[in-house]
Amino acid sequence: MKEAEDRYPFLMACRGQSTEYTPIWLMRQAGRYMKEYRALRKKFSFLEMCKKPELAAEVTLQPLQKFKLDAAIIFSDILIPLEPMGVEFEFEKGEGPVFHRPVREMKDVERLKIIEPEEETPFLMEAIRIVRRELEGKTPLIGFSGAPFTLASYMIEGGHSRNYILTKGLMYQHRPVWDLLMEKISETLIRYLNAQVRAGAQALQIFDSWVGSLTPDDYEEYVLPYSKRIIDGVDKSVPLIHFATSSSTLLERMKQAGGNVIGVDWRVDLGEAWARIGYDVGIQGNLDPVVLFGPVDLIKKEAKRILDRAGARPGHIFNLGHGILPDTPVDHVAALVDMVHEYSSR
Amino acid sequence: MKEAEDRYPFLMACRGQSTEYTPIWLMRQAGRYMKEYRALRKKFSFLEMCKKPELAAEVTLQPLQKFKLDAAIIFSDILIPLEPMGVEFEFEKGEGPVFHRPVREMKDVERLKIIEPEEETPFLMEAIRIVRRELEGKTPLIGFSGAPFTLASYMIEGGHSRNYILTKGLMYQHRPVWDLLMEKISETLIRYLNAQVRAGAQALQIFDSWVGSLTPDDYEEYVLPYSKRIIDGVDKSVPLIHFATSSSTLLERMKQAGGNVIGVDWRVDLGEAWARIGYDVGIQGNLDPVVLFGPVDLIKKEAKRILDRAGARPGHIFNLGHGILPDTPVDHVAALVDMVHEYSSR
Numbered sequence: 001m002k003e004a005e006d007r008y009p010f011l012m013a014c015r016g017q018s019t020e021y022t023p024i025w026l027m028r029q030a031g032r033y034m035k036e037y038r039a040l041r042k043k044f045s046f047l048e049m050c051k052k053p054e055l056a057a058e059v060t061l062q063p064l065q066k067f068k069l070d071a072a073i074i075f076s077d078i079l080i081p082l083e084p085m086g087v088e089f090e091f092e093k094g095e096g097p098v099f100h101r102p103v104r105e106m107k108d109v110e111r112l113k114i115i116e117p118e119e120e121t122p123f124l125m126e127a128i129r130i131v132r133r134e135l136e137g138k139t140p141l142i143g144f145s146g147a148p149f150t151l152a153s154y155m156i157e158g159g160h161s162r163n164y165i166l167t168k169g170l171m172y173q174h175r176p177v178w179d180l181l182m183e184k185i186s187e188t189l190i191r192y193l194n195a196q197v198r199a200g201a202q203a204l205q206i207f208d209s210w211v212g213s214l215t216p217d218d219y220e221e222y223v224l225p226y227s228k229r230i231i232d233g234v235d236k237s238v239p240l241i242h243f244a245t246s247s248s249t250l251l252e253r254m255k256q257a258g259g260n261v262i263g264v265d266w267r268v269d270l271g272e273a274w275a276r277i278g279y280d281v282g283i284q285g286n287l288d289p290v291v292l293f294g295p296v297d298l299i300k301k302e303a304k305r306i307l308d309r310a311g312a313r314p315g316h317i318f319n320l321g322h323g324i325l326p327d328t329p330v331d332h333v334a335a336l337v338d339m340v341h342e343y344s345s346r
Numbered sequence: 347m348k349e350a351e352d353r354y355p356f357l358m359a360c361r362g363q364s365t366e367y368t369p370i371w372l373m374r375q376a377g378r379y380m381k382e383y384r385a386l387r388k389k390f391s392f393l394e395m396c397k398k399p400e401l402a403a404e405v406t407l408q409p410l411q412k413f414k415l416d417a418a419i420i421f422s423d424i425l426i427p428l429e430p431m432g433v434e435f436e437f438e439k440g441e442g443p444v445f446h447r448p449v450r451e452m453k454d455v456e457r458l459k460i461i462e463p464e465e466e467t468p469f470l471m472e473a474i475r476i477v478r479r480e481l482e483g484k485t486p487l488i489g490f491s492g493a494p495f496t497l498a499s500y501m502i503e504g505g506h507s508r509n510y511i512l513t514k515g516l517m518y519q520h521r522p523v524w525d526l527l528m529e530k531i532s533e534t535l536i537r538y539l540n541a542q543v544r545a546g547a548q549a550l551q552i553f554d555s556w557v558g559s560l561t562p563d564d565y566e567e568y569v570l571p572y573s574k575r576i577i578d579g580v581d582k583s584v585p586l587i588h589f590a591t592s593s594s595t596l597l598e599r600m601k602q603a604g605g606n607v608i609g610v611d612w613r614v615d616l617g618e619a620w621a622r623i624g625y626d627v628g629i630q631g632n633l634d635p636v637v638l639f640g641p642v643d644l645i646k647k648e649a650k651r652i653l654d655r656a657g658a659r660p661g662h663i664f665n666l667g668h669g670i671l672p673d674t675p676v677d678h679v680a681a682l683v684d685m686v687h688e689y690s691s692r
Contacts, residue, residue: 168634168639172644173641212592214613215613215634216615248594249613269563269595290514293514294519325511
């Protein structure tokens with residue numbers, strides 16, 4: 001098994017090995033910009049699609065049938081483990097997630113469960129098994145989770161937030177509550193990620209989407225120890241990508257927390273970011289998702305710029321700087337994937 | 347006049363001169379967190395308050411009666427010059443600004459006017475004159491404007507935006523339209539800022555609140571020339587503060603565009619930021635506005651941390667990293683102002 005996996009450019013790049021071309025996949029590549037996905041979404045809610053293994057597997061595979069992507073990522077949502085922890089939520093139309101009983105006091109945290117992922121999110125593990133079977137070894141599959149700060153912010157705020165007033169309030173003013181919450185999330189995520197590896201995930205990504213709202217010192221004090229605990233606790237037989245947005249001032253500390261690859265958004269120059277974190281880890285990124293709205297010449301120019309900044313150094317995985325946007329033209333995605341492969345071939 | 351002004355710690359710090367203590371003011375210090383402001387807002391709309399000089403002056407002075415602030419900033423909004431340019435907007439309840447005829451094509455840009463601020467925004471100039479009179483030389487007064495990228499984004503998107511898809515689309519795909527729009531905004535802002543200086547503003551701040559959504563290269567290509575044009579075109583007898591948020595990767599380029607002082611948000615370490623931009627300019631910032639929710643011990647600890655990072659070097663102006671938030675406790679603001687003065691006294 002190990003031997004067979006070593007031939008995938010994506011997994012090789014995650015390990016810092018040199019590859020024939022720069023591998024590429026796109027965050028949220030399974031999703032709303034594809035008509036095949038939208039057709040299914042007319043029949044099922046977003047959460048139904050996450051929870052029905054056959055549907056999740058189908059959606060995971062849709063972009064791979066259309067584009068020469070170097071990795072699949074399982075279709076799911078970072079909020080999925082929160083429900084079995086005891087924090088129910090729903091997606092209100094066009095509003096993002098809404099938690100009707102947010103976590104704000106010690107008693108709320110005390111009643112949170114640490115989950116048994118095989119029993120409580122079996123649909124995800126089954127979806128991973130189906131995708132692995134369908135892929136027949138042609139493309140590696142990424143499993144994922146949110147990171148503790150990002151998940152804590154949803155639980156505390158009760159949904160998306162602009163200023164994270166309640167999250168930071170809890171963090172600053174009720175340290176024991178914060179620490180217990182972060183411990184419970186961390187323990188859940190270690191189990192959740194390891195279960196995905198057991199089910200067949202060949203790489204992992206941790207999304208700390210909203211951690212860029214913190215000062216570097218606060219990241220180090222309140223978040224880094226938990227992100228590190230998770231990364232330390234995850235099966236080392238698969239590589240791990242550690243991703244955040246608006247994180248340019250946190251990169252060195254994110255590297256301390258761990259990960260084979262650090263994922264960066266477009267706000268930072270990829271070459272400078274890599275020099276700062278050091279070449280002993282890989283880097284993933286970092287095209288602005290808005291660039292995919294075109295025209296194709298612009299997409300090519302920007303992709304070349306990023307590839308040039310990476311300097312043909314082993315360990316670069318091409319990606320967007322955040323998830324692909326809903327109305328992105330499908331043919332632009334195809335052009336990007338092909339162009340990255342062609343330009344980086346060596 | 348010049349001689350008298352030189353004794354203000356705020357203006358001295360803007361010029362890099364050493365002061366007895368670190369001066370402090372707070373972005374949006376005139377506003378919703380104060381009951382005096384909310385009492386007036388029950389009777390008048392936000393735009394009415396901007397456009398009635400006596401009200402704008404009253405609101406400008408409210409925080410100075412309560413806190414030992416080192417500068418006043420005129421009560422207004424960065425969108426004020428857009429209406430006379432020909433882009434009308436309104437504030438819908440809790441929604442932020444809404445532009446019913448956004449600027450998206452060459453014909454939209456062609457019909458935009460370059461304004462005559464004394465004639466078209468006379469209320470602002472009058473408010474500045476009233477405040478200067480009322481202050482009787484006790485505290486210097488800051489005038490301000492938005493920066494071209496931030497204002498262009500409102501005009502193009504038609505309000506707040508999450509991803510700036512339309513703004514970047516215009517920028518990338520319709521360069522002549524973008525350039526003409528940025529030229530017209532820039533010329534308007536030069537006139538608008540100089541008119542504020544003529545009316546009595548003793549310092550200026552340019553707010554580029556949303557420019558942190560750009561890559562460093564795009565900032566340099568599409569924005570820097572216009573920000574530079576404005577700063578070059580503004581009366582040099584008053585110091586200028588150049589502020590943006592999520593701008594940690596843009597700081598060196600913002601300095602190239604100009605300003606006596608660069609304003610930074612809390613995402614960057616103030617000491618590192620200052621070292622990067624160089625000590626030949628001042629730095630303003632950078633307490634996370636959420637920290638003001640308390641407790642006071644936390645506020646003191648964080649303020650000390652920032653003052654320590656500035657290292658008692660002349661040219662630091664203490665401020666938040668973005669505007670003060672609506673429900674901020676008033677006594678916490680007082681505690682911050684006093685603490686910054688006490689701790690930095692030397």
